[in-house]
Amino acid sequence: MDAIRKLKQAAPDMQILVVSHHDERVYAERAVRAGARGYVMKTIAAKLIGRAIQTVRDGKVWLSESLKDELVNRIADGDAVRAGDELRALSDREMSVFRLIGQGLKKGGIARTCKKFCVCGAGF
Incomplete structure (x- = not known):
């Protein structure tokens, strides 16, 4: 996360897509808050990496559909930490x-x- 922040400080217009083996449910939101425009887990990257790169290059945010749904539901619920989501907090x-x-x-x-x-x- 610190590296993402440093990159964004050095080049604010840089579009960053994180490709990681870490669980997106724990790290994707952190990466976006740090300045990344997308997060792809390596386990699914081969199928979706092209779309993710295109989306981020176009200035949009790339997250998996399940994570997008989860984030929207959390916002709708008042951003409460749900049972099992303690790491996110x-x-x-x-x-x-x-x-x-x-x-x-x-x-x-x-x-x-x-x-x-x-x-x-x-x-x-």
Whole structure:
């Protein structure tokens, strides 16, 4: 997410399409909020990558149909966090820490990793 923000700062007119193996239900909205114009999971990219590239190149946002429906439903419901969507409620920094905890790092290791790899300059 930090890389997307940096790219948009350097070139505001850049159209960014994220192709990732990470679950779109967790990361696509974060990517769009960071400045990307689309998000495609690698597992379906082969079928849809051409359409996604064309859509983003045309200045539109590309998301899967199921994710678009989910986002519209969330907006219609007042943007409430639904059961099972707790990860979506985490900030980008909290998500990074959560992933590092999942990798078995303790507090000191998390702090060193965040300080070393944080491109936003925030560190820990």
